[in-house]
Amino acid sequence: xxxxxxxxxxxxxxxxxxxxxxxxxxxxxxxxxxxxxxxxxxxxxxxxxxxxxxxxxxxxxxxxxxxxxxxxxxxxxxxxxxxxxxxxxxxxxxxxxxxxxxxxxxxxxxxxxxxxxxxxxxxxxxxxxxxxxxxxxxxxxxxxxxxxxxxxxxxxxxxxxxxxxxxxxxxxxxxxxxxxx
Numbered sequence: 501x502x503x504x505x506x507x508x509x510x511x512x513x514x515x516x517x518x519x520x521x522x523x524x525x526x527x528x529x530x531x532x533x534x535x536x537x538x539x540x541x542x543x544x545x546x547x548x549x550x551x552x553x554x555x556x557x558x559x560x561x562x563x564x565x566x567x568x569x570x571x572x573x574x575x576x577x578x579x580x581x582x583x584x585x586x587x588x589x590x591x592x593x594x595x596x597x598x599x600x601x602x603x604x605x606x607x608x609x610x611x612x613x614x615x616x617x618x619x620x621x622x623x624x625x626x627x628x629x630x631x632x633x634x635x636x637x638x639x640x641x642x643x644x645x646x647x648x649x650x651x652x653x654x655x656x657x658x659x660x661x662x663x664x665x666x667x668x669x670x671x672x673x674x675x676x677x678x679x680x681x
Contacts, residue, residue, distance in 0.1 A: 505572045506532050506634065509539035509563065512579030514605075518623055519577075522630065529631055529665070530638070530674065532573075539563075539576055548583070556582040556593045556602055564600040573637050575601040575630065582606070591629045591653060594636040601633040608656060625656065628664045635666065635674070643670050 506526060510519065523534040541562065546554045563576050575594075582590050582604045591608065594601030608625040610618050628649055635650050643650035648667035653659045666674060 504532060506530060506534045507572050507574045508534060508536045509574060509576045510536060511539040511541060511543065511576060512605075514577065514579065515619075518619075518626075521623070522577075522627055525627060525664075526630060526634065530634060539578075543578070543580060551583055553581045553583040553589065554578075555584070556590060556604075557584050560593055560595065560600055560602050563602065564595060564598070570599070573599050573601075573634060575603060575633060575637075577626075577630070578602065578604045578606075580604060580606055591625075591656075591659070592633040594633040596636050596641075597639040598637055601637050603629045603633055608659070613656070621660075624664065625659045628659050628662065629653070631664055631666075635670065638674055640666075640670055640673055643667060645669065 508519065508523060519536055523536055527534040543554055546558045548555060559576065563574055582602065584590060584593065589607055592601060592603035603626070605622060605626045606612070608629065609622050610616060631649050640650050642652040645651065645667040646661065647663045648670055649662055649664055650666060650670050651662050
């Protein structure tokens with residue numbers, strides 16, 4: 501049986517270098533092949549004009565029901581401002597123990613907070629949120645260890661304070677079979 505892959509569905513402007521590095525680092529973290537594909541989806545129907553944001557839950561549902569690869573982990577990487585009805589904004593969301601997630605780099609950029617751009621910091625934040633949401637997709641819940649990537653992040657500063665790895669409690673819970681090629 502073929503091992504589950506991780507597929508990045510890209511919607512927005514991202515540096516090709518950034519996507520390659522993300523795919524390599526996520527592949528190492530989860531010991532799975534990571535593929536990069538374009539997401540052929542018009543996001544306008546998911547836009548809420550009152551909030552001036554995109555509904556992450558609806559995009560997540562669309563991706564879950566419309567993209568094939570039932571056995572693979574699918575995660576949309578977008579560059580728009582996301583929300584769900586009970587939160588002002590979010591960095592990412594995933595179906596717990598499911599195959600679908602979404603992550604946005606919109607609020608991960610320093611420019612959103614009136615600070616000078618820092619592409620290295622944005623990349624690191626993006627990587628942490630992607631790994632965090634994939635952790636949920638692999639069945640991990642939020643962790644209380646302050647530096648664990650599975651620690652909940654309400655603010656971008658919370659992301660900065662944690663590592664991009666799982667702690668010794670969460671790490672063994674991730675399936676570590678070798679990726680098939």
